[in-house]
Amino acid sequence: MSTGVSTFVIRWINFLTMFVAVGVMSFGLWISTHHDGCRKTLTLPVLGLGALIFVVSIVGFWGALKNSSILLWMYLIMLCLILLGILVFTVLAFIITNNSSGHNVTGLRFKEYHLQDYNKWFLKELKNTHNWKHLRSCLVKADDCSNLSKRYKTLKEYKSAKLTPIEGGCCRPPSQCGYPAVNASYYDLSFHPLSPIGDCKIYKNSKATKCYNCDSCKAAVAEYMKTEWRVVAIFNVVLFVVLSLIYFVGCCARRNAASSRSKF
Secondary structure (H helix, E strand, O other), X not given: OOHHHHHHHHHHHHHHHHHHHHHHHHHHXXXXXXXXXXXXXXHHHHHHHHXXXXXXXXXXXXXXXXXXXXHHHHHHHHHHHHHHHHHHHXXXXXXXXXXXXXXXXXXXXXXXXXXXXXXXXXXXXXXXXXXXXXXXXXXXXXXXXXXXXXXXXOHHHHHOOOOOXXXXXXXXXXXXXXXXXXXOOEEOOOOOOOOOOHHHHHOOOOOOOOOOXXXXXXXXXXXXXXXXXXXXXXXXXXXXXXXXXXXXXXXXXXXXXXXXXXXX
């Protein structure tokens, strides 16, 4: 790397990481605005990562401005730890989310999800009573189920609708129960269920009950969590590549800074 190029790198390399940090925090804000309180579990970790990268960038920028080899060493060590953290999280995220794509049901335009198909970590989190009480209260407040009768005025519209996992798993009984739908928010529970699964007994037409305590509802939430984790994992792959390039150039910058000081 030539002297002119190395000088440019020493002065401006950390500007790149500052912009990357702002991009990460913007992504965290995007998650917070596109998901409700029940499903934005990764908002704070992403914002925290962005803030951490920004702080590390300030250290690197100051070291670059002062041409300080020590500060650049600190910057590179911290950036290396961030890269390792991103790598570990991304690998785990892909492992955790690499299962269950849902089950097709004849006559339905959406899929149904089974809790046992998901990773044990998801199962542990969802079966935790405290966690589920919070998630359940969020789901009731979100009014996903209440809005179905407003969106689908007729039974024909409802039966041909492409419901989201939450709408399909928490707002209605599993299709294997065989309860006839009267409208988008009411099922005939006098009908003898075709399946002995517990969800058929748990479901109620009440707005506050529905199928919120059903395994099908927990599986629907697991599907949302899986989707959210997968989006963040893909974003982390891009972030890892960008930060790796910055780290490589930063190493060159530190070496040149050390060389320039050794001449004096």
